[in-house]
Amino acid sequence: xxxxxxxPTRTTIGLQDQRAALIAVIDRAREGxxxxxxxxxxxxxxxxxxxxxxxxxxxxxxxxxxxxxxVESGIAYGTVQQLCxxxxxxxxxxxxxxxxxxATALALTPGLAPEPSLVGLALVSLLTNLAEExxxxxxxxAAEWIDDSSARALGVAAxxxxxxxxxxxxxxxxxxxxxxxxxxxxxxxxxxxxxxxGAMLDLELFGRxxxxxxDRVIAETRGNPLVVRQLARSTSSLALxxxxxxxxxxxxxxxxxxxxxxxxxxxxxxxAFALLLAAAEPLGDVATFHRAxxxxxxxxxxxxxxxxxxxLTLEERVLFRHPLMRHLVYRSASETQRxxxxxxxxxxxxxxxxxxxxxxxxxxxxxxxxxAASTERSRSQAERAGGVAAAAAFLNxxxxxxxxxxxxxxxxxxxxxxxxxxxxxxxxxxxxxxxxHRLVGSTxxxxxxxxxxxxxxxxxxxxxxxxxxxxxxxxxVTDPVLSASVALAALEAAAAAGRLGAGGGVLDVARHARxxxxxxxxxxxxxxLRAVVARWSGGGTPDHAGLAxxxxxxxxxxxxxxxxxxRVAMELRDExxxxxxxxxxxxxxxxxxxxxxxxxxLDLQGCLHLLRGEVALAxxxxxxxxxxxxxxxxxxxxxxxxxxxxxxSSGTGQDDALEGCPSAGGPGRGxxxxxxxxxxxxxxxxxxxxxxxxxxxxxxxxxxxxxxEPFVSSWAVPEVVEAAVRAGRPDLAAxxxxxxxxxxxxxxxxxxxxxxxxxxxxxxxxxxxxxxFDASVRHLVRAGMRLDLARTQLLYGEWLRRQTRRVxxxxxxxxxxxxxxxxxxxxxxxxxxxxxxATGEQARxxxxxxxxxxxxxxxxxxxxxxxxxxxxxIGMQLFISARTVxxxxxxxxxxxxITSRAQLRAALPPR
Numbered sequence: 001x002x003x004x005x006x007x008p009t010r011t012t013i014g015l016q017d018q019r020a021a022l023i024a025v026i027d028r029a030r031e032g033x034x035x036x037x038x039x040x041x042x043x044x045x046x047x048x049x050x051x052x053x054x055x056x057x058x059x060x061x062x063x064x065x066x067x068x069x070x071v072e073s074g075i076a077y078g079t080v081q082q083l084c085x086x087x088x089x090x091x092x093x094x095x096x097x098x099x100x101x102x103a104t105a106l107a108l109t110p111g112l113a114p115e116p117s118l119v120g121l122a123l124v125s126l127l128t129n130l131a132e133e134x135x136x137x138x139x140x141x142a143a144e145w146i147d148d149s150s151a152r153a154l155g156v157a158a159x160x161x162x163x164x165x166x167x168x169x170x171x172x173x174x175x176x177x178x179x180x181x182x183x184x185x186x187x188x189x190x191x192x193x194x195x196x197x198g199a200m201l202d203l204e205l206f207g208r209x210x211x212x213x214x215d216r217v218i219a220e221t222r223g224n225p226l227v228v229r230q231l232a233r234s235t236s237s238l239a240l241x242x243x244x245x246x247x248x249x250x251x252x253x254x255x256x257x258x259x260x261x262x263x264x265x266x267x268x269x270x271x272a273f274a275l276l277l278a279a280a281e282p283l284g285d286v287a288t289f290h291r292a293x294x295x296x297x298x299x300x301x302x303x304x305x306x307x308x309x310x311x312l313t314l315e316e317r318v319l320f321r322h323p324l325m326r327h328l329v330y331r332s333a334s335e336t337q338r339x340x341x342x343x344x345x346x347x348x349x350x351x352x353x354x355x356x357x358x359x360x361x362x363x364x365x366x367x368x369x370x371x372a373a374s375t376e377r378s379r380s381q382a383e384r385a386g387g388v389a390a391a392a393a394f395l396n397x398x399x400x401x402x403x404x405x406x407x408x409x410x411x412x413x414x415x416x417x418x419x420x421x422x423x424x425x426x427x428x429x430x431x432x433x434x435x436x437h438r439l440v441g442s443t444x445x446x447x448x449x450x451x452x453x454x455x456x457x458x459x460x461x462x463x464x465x466x467x468x469x470x471x472x473x474x475x476x477v478t479d480p481v482l483s484a485s486v487a488l489a490a491l492e493a494a495a496a497a498g499r500l501g502a503g504g505g506v507l508d509v510a511r512h513a514r515x516x517x518x519x520x521x522x523x524x525x526x527x528x529l530r531a532v533v534a535r536w537s538g539g540g541t542p543d544h545a546g547l548a549x550x551x552x553x554x555x556x557x558x559x560x561x562x563x564x565x566x567r568v569a570m571e572l573r574d575e576x577x578x579x580x581x582x583x584x585x586x587x588x589x590x591x592x593x594x595x596x597x598x599x600x601x602l603d604l605q606g607c608l609h610l611l612r613g614e615v616a617l618a619x620x621x622x623x624x625x626x627x628x629x630x631x632x633x634x635x636x637x638x639x640x641x642x643x644x645x646x647x648x649s650s651g652t653g654q655d656d657a658l659e660g661c662p663s664a665g666g667p668g669r670g671x672x673x674x675x676x677x678x679x680x681x682x683x684x685x686x687x688x689x690x691x692x693x694x695x696x697x698x699x700x701x702x703x704x705x706x707x708x709e710p711f712v713s714s715w716a717v718p719e720v721v722e723a724a725v726r727a728g729r730p731d732l733a734a735x736x737x738x739x740x741x742x743x744x745x746x747x748x749x750x751x752x753x754x755x756x757x758x759x760x761x762x763x764x765x766x767x768x769x770x771x772x773f774d775a776s777v778r779h780l781v782r783a784g785m786r787l788d789l790a791r792t793q794l795l796y797g798e799w800l801r802r803q804t805r806r807v808x809x810x811x812x813x814x815x816x817x818x819x820x821x822x823x824x825x826x827x828x829x830x831x832x833x834x835x836x837x838a839t840g841e842q843a844r845x846x847x848x849x850x851x852x853x854x855x856x857x858x859x860x861x862x863x864x865x866x867x868x869x870x871x872x873x874i875g876m877q878l879f880i881s882a883r884t885v886x887x888x889x890x891x892x893x894x895x896x897x898i899t900s901r902a903q904l905r906a907a908l909p910p911r
Contacts (some may be wrong), residue, residue: 001794018039018050018052018187018189018190019050019053020052020888021187022037022039022050022054022169022187023054023057023168023857025037025169026054026057026058026061026108026135026137026167027857028167029135029136029137029161029164029165029166029167029600030061030135030165031165032163032164032165033162033163034131034161034162034164034165034166034167034168035161035162035168035185036158036161036162036167036168036169036170036181036184036185036626037167037168037169037170037184037185037187038170038171038172038177038178038181038184038185038186038187039170039171039172039186039187039189040171040172040173040174040186040187040188040189041171041173041188041189042173042175042224043173043175043226044190044224044225044226044227044660045189045191045226046189046225046226047141047171047172047173047189047223048141048171050171050189051139051141051169051171052602054169055137055139057857060134060135060139061134061135061136061137062130062133062134062135062136062137063137063139064083064086064087064136064137064138064139064665065082065083065138065139065140065141065386066079066083066138066139066140066141066146067079067082067141067142068140068141068142068143068144068145068146068147069139069142069145070145072145072147073145073146073147073148074147075147076105076113076147076148076149076150076529077105077106077113077119077147077149077150077153078147078150078540079140079146079147079150079151079154080102080105080106080119080123080149080150080153080154081105081106081107082108083140083154084102084126085106085125085789086325087126087130088106090126090129090130091103091106091122091126093126093129093624094122094125094126094129095125097118097672098118098121098122098125099122100114100125101114101115101118101119101122101380102114102119102122102126102629103150105119105122105153106524110360111403113149115878116149116150116152116153116156117152117153117156119149119153119156120126120153120154120155120156120157120160121157121160122157123153123157123371124154124156124157124160124161124164127157127164127166127294128164128166130658131164131165131166132165134165135165135166135167136164136165136166136167137166137169138167138168138169139167139168139169140154140169140170140171141170141171142171142172142173143170143171143172143174143178143181143540143583144172144173144174144178146180148180150354151178151180151181152180154168154180154181155180155181155182155184155740158170158184158681159183159375170184171748187605190223191222191223191224192221192223192224192225192228193223194218194223195716196223196224197218197221197225197228198214198218200225200228200229201214201217201218201221201228201231204228204229204231204232204422205231205232206425206595206598206627206628206631206632207387207389207422207593207595208386208388208389208390208590208591208592208593209386209387210282210385210386210390211385212283212385213282213283213386214892215317216282216283216284216317216407217231217323218320219317219319219668220284220320220321220322220323220326221323222321227322227323229431230253230324231323231324233863235392238655239855239895252324252328253324253885254328256322256324256325256328257272257328260311260328260329260332261328261332263309263310263311264311264329264332266309267305267306267309267575268305269299270299270301270302270305271302271305271306271308272333273296273298273302273311273340273341274293274302274303274305275306275312276329276330276333276337276338276341276642277292277293277296277327277341277344277865278306278318278320278326278329279316279320279326279327279329279330279333280338280341280345280359281343281345281349282355283317283352283355284317284318284319285318285910286314286316286318287316287350288345288348288349288350289303289314289318289348289800290297290303291347291348291350292341292344292345292347292348294342295344295348296340296344296345296612304896311325311329312325313563338362338364339362339363339364339365342358342359342362342363343359343360343363343472344358345359346359346360346363348479349811353378353381354378354381354382354385354394357374357375357377357378357394358375358378358382358393358394358397359719360374360375361374361375361397361398361401362397364401367400367401367402367403368401368403369401369402369403369404369407369593371401372398372400372402372403372407372411373393375397375398375401376394376395376411377397378394379391379395379398382394382784383592386593387422387591387592387593387594388418388421388422388592388593388594389418389419389422389424389593391418392415392418392419392424392427393415394416395411395412395414395415396411396412396415396419396431397416398411398415399411399412399431409435409444410538411446412431412434412435413431413432413435413444413447413448413451415431416428416429416431416432416451417447417450417451417454419431420451420454420455420458420596421454421592421594421595421596421597422593422595422596423594423595423596423628423631423632423633423634424632425455425458425459425596425632425633425634425823428451428455429451429452429455431451431724432448432451432452436881442571443499446471446475446476446478447469447475448476449470449474449570450468450471450474450475450486453467453468453470453471453486454466454468454489454596456468457489457492457493457733458596458634458635459633459634459635460496460634460635462497464490464493464497465490465491465493465494465497465509466490466509468486468487468490468493469486469487469490469509469512471486472486472487472490472513472516472519473515473516474483476516476519477653479521480519480520480526481523481525482492482519482760483516483519483520484519484520484523484525484526484529485520485525485562487513487516487519487529488525488528488529488532488562488563488564489563489564490509490513490826491506491509491510491532491536491564492563492564492567493562494506494508495567495709495710496565496600505709506536506709506710507536507537507538507708509540510532510533510535510536511537511538513529513533513537514533514537516529516532516533517529517530517534518530519581523557524550524553524554524556524557524559524560524562525560525562527549527550527553527554527583528550528551528553528554528560528562528564528565528568530550531543531546531547531548531549531550531551532547532550532564532568534546536545536708536710541742542739542742543738544572544742544743544745544746544747545746547568547571547572547746548567548572548574548746548747551565551568551569551572551574551577551747552577554568554577554581555576555577555580555581558584559737561584561585561588561597561819562581562615563585563597563601564603564666564710565581565598566578566581566582566585566604567604567710567711568710568711568714569581570604570607570710570711571710571711571743572712572714572743572747572749572752573714573744573747573749573751573752573755574605574749574751574752575608575749575750575751575783575784575785576749578604578608579608582601582605583605585597585601585604586598586601586602586605589601594633595628595632596632596634597626599626599628599629599634599636600625600630600637601622601635602622602625602637602640603621603622603625603637603638603639603640604623604639604640605621606618606619606620606621606622606625606639606640606643606644607639607640607643609621609642610643610644610647610787610823611643611785611786611787611788612784612785612786612787613786613787613819613822613823615822615823615824618640618644619644621640622637622641622644624638625637626641639679642679642680642683643679644824645680645683646679646680646682646684646686646687646788647682647683647686647823647824647825647828648823648825648826649683649686649826649827651685678704678707678709678712678713679712681700681703681704682700682701682704682712682715682716682719684696684700685698685700685701685704685716685719686799686827686828687827688700688721688723689719689722689723689726690825690827690828690831691827691830691831692726692736692831694723694726694727695723695727697719697722697723697727698720698723698724698727698729698732700719701716701719701720701723702720703730704715704716704719705717705720705735705736705739714743716736717736717737717739717740717743717755717759718736718740718755718788718791720732720733720735720736720760721736721737721740721759721762721763722759722762722795723735724736725762725763730763731757733762733763736759737759737760737763740752740755740756740759741756742753744756749783750779750782751779751780751781751783751784751785751788753775753776753779754775754776754777754778754779754782754788754789754792755776755780755788756781756787757772757775757776758772758773758776758788758791758792758795758804759791760772761773761776761795761796761799762795766803769799770799773795773796773799776792776796777789777792777793777796777812777901780792786819787819787825789819790815790816790819790820790825790828790832791814791816791828793812793815793816793819794812794813794816794820794828794831794832794835795809796812797809797811797812797813797816797832797835797836798813800812800834801813801835801838801839806838806839806840807839809839810836811837813832813835813836813839814836814841816828817829817832817833817836820832835842854892854895858888858889858891858892858895861874861885861888861889862889862892862904862908863894863908865889865901865904866904866908871886871889872885873884890903892904896908
């Protein structure tokens with residue numbers, strides 16, 4: 001086990017261990033064993049992030065901060081002024097010589113600059129006085145730029161903290177130990193492991209990467225988090241996907257650009273061309289590099305000359321010292337030089353036919369149909385490695401090489417569609433705009449129109465549904481299967497737009513798609529289109545059974561990746577289909593790199609996680625969906641965020657989760673995404689019901705039910721029934737009950753049956769109600785829909801209490817309360833708490849945030865305590881004393897409303 005021992009030490013440990021070790025320094029300072037630690041590592045290694053993360057765990061301590069700044073490093077005592085500014089009013093408490101020295105250093109009184117040693121002693125006295133009230137943590141970043149006077153004073157103070165409740169944490173990028181802080185413990189930031197760097201790259205760079213390219217990129221980052229972030233934020237996934245395209249437009253830090261340009265400029269021609277060969281070969285294969293050097297006729301010393309520029313290294317791979325240097329070297333070469341490099345590499349590459357094909361195509365000037373066809377054939381292997389972005393690069397190149405206008409148009413349009421699916425919307429639209437429509441085949445106008453419509457749908461354009469529907473009609477004769485899929489995409493776009501969409505929303509689009517309902521007969525897409533059109537084109541009783549049959553066909557067909565199918569699963573409350581279809585869409589989008597599809601798939605998956613009570617997963621899916629959408633310029637999905645806001649609504653209106661939701665719009669609620677508007681109304685109905693405002697809840701819920709929007713309106717059924725019964729208007733629940741029964745009869749799903757039995761329990765007499773409540777609980781437990789289960793348990797507990805069965809009521813009420821609190825469902829949690837209190841049991845007072853307000857250290861201590869470890873054992877694992885463990889457990893007990901370890905497991909939220 002790693003520890004920081006007393007006295008000067010130098011340790012190199014992993015990030016999590018470093019974080020724990022620094023927290024241990026603070027914990028010991030709380031107990032009166034103060035010390036200073038210098039965190040060291042190269043620029044971008046995560047020192048500042050580490051200090052911020054540790055500082056976040058010190059809420060009960062006084063925090064003093066300062067940071068060295070290069071342009072201010074010549075200002076005497078500038079850093080001391082930053083550090084002590086917030087507490088300068090305490091200087092008068094110091095002994096007179098020290099007070100005068102520190103006041104002069106802070107420019108509070110005139111005089112000559114005092115001796116740093118005296119200022120250092122004054123700092124010790126000041127910190128001692130402050131620490132008598134509460135522990136003090138001083139954080140100093142960029143210590144290499146601290147002015148000399150401050151550094152010497154702080155060094156004096158740093159060596160005199162023993163016995164004080166003071167911790168001093170410094171960070172420095174200097175490669176050498178700072179003389180002023182000699183004797184202070186040092187902790188070196190350990191570079192990220194390949195696994196850690198890969199995980200960070202996956203978080204920062206969305207999309208599919210060729211595994212070999214990914215390994216090369218990770219190696220070039222050399223475990224530096226800042227480099228990973230710079231690469232991900234400066235380079236498109238298209239440039240990295242298969243490594244086939246080196247991005248010549250990548251934004252690069254000016255200093256890095258200047259350094260590379262200067263070193264390439266100083267290199268001789270042979271070394272410069274060797275650098276270009278390395279930049280144009282994306283895998284960093286050493287053997288390929290040496291074969292290419294030989295094939296180019298370069299002298300044997302050329303690789304060493306390239307290494308001498310200090311831009312790359314020849315190790316197990318050919319690695320540039322920064323991954324963006326590859327782009328800069330390639331960018332600095334002329335087009336003629338680049339073509340020569342690709343021609344050489346085409347003869348040197350082995351075992352990767354797609355790379356050889358790419359280099360041959362990239363080296364060619366003019367047009368060649370045979371080479372174009374060969375390049376297109378290599379697209380499949382490239383796509384398997386690098387996803388749709390790599391395939392798009394090959395098709396784009398094949399289109400450029402095409403001699404025949406028809407083939408050129410076909411390849412360019414297919415590349416445009418792949419670009420659109422990969423989230424490269426500008427590239428897709430550029431290819432479409434560059435086409436000469438007079439020279440293309442009969443299907444080209446329809447396909448071109450389809451590409452622009454798909455981009456419009458991805459970016460959330462109000463006319464996207466109409467554009468997609470028009471494209472579906474154009475494709476009906478030439479490609480009926482694609483036509484059916486595009487028509488379903490139009491319905492999905494209309495559902496996303498909701499009642500605020502152009503053209504009348506889902507009902508209008510379904511009516512206009514009626515003529516396409518015969519397309520692609522016998523396919524999952526064709527069957528789903530017919531069922532959806534029949535359901536939402538108006539007239540007659542909704543055919544939920546037809547929807548269920550079409551949904552089952554989509555679930556059985558592994559090739560059916562249709563977002564509208566997920567909405568149908570939500571409409572029918574078919575939890576099994578929802579899980580299977582959503583996971584299929586997320587997995588496929590990740591595997592293929594189809595970033596345009598991924599945000600909506602993650603959004604629908606987030607809704608599922610929330611209803612299953614998996615709050616952290618729901619938030620994670622929603623955050624990732626929003627991050628990807630922002631990165632590619634797509635519309636940010638709103639269903640999961642709005643659904644979370646709906647459940648967390650307090651119903652008070654002011655500072656309410658729903659009213660604060662970005663989708664809530666302005667006055668009249670007309671400003672947000674339409675697909676979320678009905679969900680917002682449904683959330684308001686839920687909040688009104690939870691707060692006992694049943695007339696208002698009934699009004700909102702009936703309006704949502706009548707809108708008949710996919711999935712949202714059917715979810716209003718239980719709200720209508722509960723509000724109608726509580727408002728004394730059970731007659732208004734008749735239609736809602738019919739819908740619930742029709743849905744459950746169609747699917748037989750546990751979720752649908754559980755909701756139906758809850759509704760029936762509310763309408764049943766006392767003799768039959770309990771059987772329906774029991775059935776609802778059984779079905780919802782089987783379905784795993786914890787939030788709906790909690791709704792049933794709440795109503796069941798209320799019913800039991802009214803039957804004067806107060807003891808029996810406590811269990812379902814307590815279970816409901818725990819779920820509502822975990823989900824942050826404030827209004828329902830309040831209602832459950834009041835009901836539980838009415839049974840004679842005192843509910844724990846907990847806010848919606850209580851389950852997540854344990855600090856990281858408190859959560860660590862609690863988790864180890866649940867595992868049965870003693871206080872000393874916990875202390876040894878977390879580098880803290882047994883007394884500090886006891887201190888943290890006391891705080892955990894207070895926050896969770898418990899009094900002993902025996903209650904801890906049940907009280908802790910699932911993590």
